[in-house]
Amino acid sequence: MPSSSLSSPSPTQRLLGSAQLIYQGAEAKVYKVYLRDPELQQIAKHADHDTCSMAEDAAPVLLKYRFNKRYRHPSLDASLTRQRVAGEARALMRCLRSGVNVPGIRMVDAAGGVLGLEWVDGKSVRVLLPGGSEVMVAQDSDATDDVGPDRCEDAALAEFGVERDDLLSMIGVEIAKMHIADIIHGDLTTSNMMLRRGGKDLVLIDFGLAYHSSLVEDKAVDLYVLERAFASTHPDAEPLFNSVLASYAKRLGKHWSAIKKRLDDVRLRGRKRSMVG
Amino acid sequence: MEAYHYPQFNTVVYTAKFKDIKNAEALRSRIVKAASLDGADGEAERDAVNFAFIEAKLITSSLHLETAIYQALLSESQGSLRTKTIHSEIIWALNPTNNISEAIKLFGVSGRTTDLILVHAATSDTCDVQQKMHNIVDGRLVPMSTIPDSTNWANVKKHYKLNGELALMEIASDSDRERTVIDNIVISTVAMKSVMT
Structure with missing residues (x-):
């Protein structure tokens, strides 16, 4: 499990590699993705559920990826990206708790510049x-x-x-x-x-x-x-x-x-x- | 028992929910003892209890648990675990504050536990996980989809500090709606814990 040498891409980069790009802006790219393999394996038959129960398959999430901005100094870029991912997540949290209809938060990788949100159909x-x-x-x-x-x-x-x-x-x-x-x-x-x-x-x-x-x-x-x-x-x-x-x-x-x-x-x-x- | 595959982490996570747990206190003290045993016996004992033991009454849905698992896997891959193992990290991720012993007291197994979720993260498919679970837990295996049936919603609201929030005051009369909203806030709280402050 623990593996993040410079040669192999980070898990978040690998996740983005499997994602479907749906929008590209100047600040970020937006993807649709499944955080885990969408097909769930139900291994055990449950004693009190003779028929194999309907397992909940994974729901897709929306990833908002703030990609590296090459025109900024790398350390400034990293800190701005981190702050903006955190800021967006906090604003959403405040909305959620106040009853404003916004997408729920599903994943945050601030260092990787990625915010995962509930997929709104x-x-x-x-x-x-x-x-x-x-x-x-x-x-x-x-x-x-x-x-x-x-x-x-x-x-x-x-x-x-x-x-x-x-x-x-x-x-x-x-x-x-x-x-x-x-x-x-x-x-x-x-x-x-x-x-x-x-x-x-x-x-x-x-x-x-x-x-x-x-x-x-x-x-x-x-x-x-x-x-x-x-x-x-x-x-x-x-x-x-x-x-x-x-x-x-x-x-x-x-x-x-x-x-x-x-x-x-x-x-x-x-x-x-x-x-x- | 269910298996979640995370190809980006090269990890498979096994989860199972047990009802009517009869050996909760014995299980809790066994886990505590295993940590301090020396030698080969200690290794074997630690392997036997190598799971995250989670109080099911504070879990609102399987997505709530999966979100904690994901954030814990992410921390591990970035070398930023706040606790010693991936399994304790999942419990830590569920707790809204940063205190590790409080997290384990609340979200771990206690003497009063009757509904328990076991989680095991592995790098490859392993077939004997379910047998290992049955070896240590005296209870009835039920599907993960039954999680909301045993949720103690009042305690979830208390620990995630949802009482008095506008989102819940508006819909207090509609309990189905309220549960959906609580679930969404709780999942989001777990997901954003790393950037909360």
Whole structure:
């Protein structure tokens, strides 16, 4: 078991070698993988279960691998990677304990730059709202398989048994729960939300830029980032985003007025508070 | 008994759950004694109890246990075990704090244990693991899928400090839902222990 000489790849590298690449970004690659051989061997027949009981097969996990950045000094790179894996895991843990729908954590190898997360079976919210599927066609071909390109997002929504208004209000509720727990997502877009198959859960994903803050400013900026993302991805976004805000406001209760006021300020000046840099 | 294959570690992990354990206290003192025996007898005795003995009542699902096994295998491969063996490391990984003796007291076998999970990690397929388990445990072998049936959910909540968390307050009325949420938080806690602070 203990073997990690320089010549042989580490277990995490070997795991990545068996994984299926599903997305590559500038910061990380995303894979689908099984942590153990998915076929479980049931060796013993159990005395009180005459028929061999149905064994639970392994569920897949999503691996987020922050690969080496050759443009950084190796020791700086190692420490940044470690910190970011740890930071993302902590933000997810805080969300889980606060009842925000996020993927569970399944494996952490901070030194290897790998975070293993629960595999969420569902679709990106981006392709479920009008306009979003156009750019995503290449990655999500099944969305356009047998429906015309015009109304495919409504067909996809129908498949989940969810109305568009319900989806928008679920988004508002989930962001509100997160902000009540003083977590700022840092990169709210419709690509970073998924509707779980079954249609009951809206799951927030990608907490790579998340941080902890109770400031009204940070929450307002978080919403502003989402508003801009809506505007740039979905045509006629204003009523869509207003539905999101309405359910956000309802969930937030008395704290909403301060955030609303600040959101109006942020809209006038943009995301950066100071004009430096 | 079940076998989990981890090709990336060149390791096979055998797990089995036993119910109605009758020799818990004798087993516990046997494990303690084995550690201090000298000579060939000591070697044989240590080989006989070369398992992780885990209190099944604090385990919420087989994925909970598998997550602890995975993080322990990872620590071993990186030469960063916090305890002496892979088996004690699995018990340590299950405990939410870093105290080793507290981990063994809580998640190891005690005099009150009635439901027990045995784990053995090996580098190759070995056929006599189940016989070795039966040699030391006086209890009834049941499938790993029965783990949630013996879980003491109140104690799990206490030890993983879940009481008062928002995630559980909202759904307190729906016990099936609550168990799914507890399981997910507990699994995540074990998985991220290495970066918790």
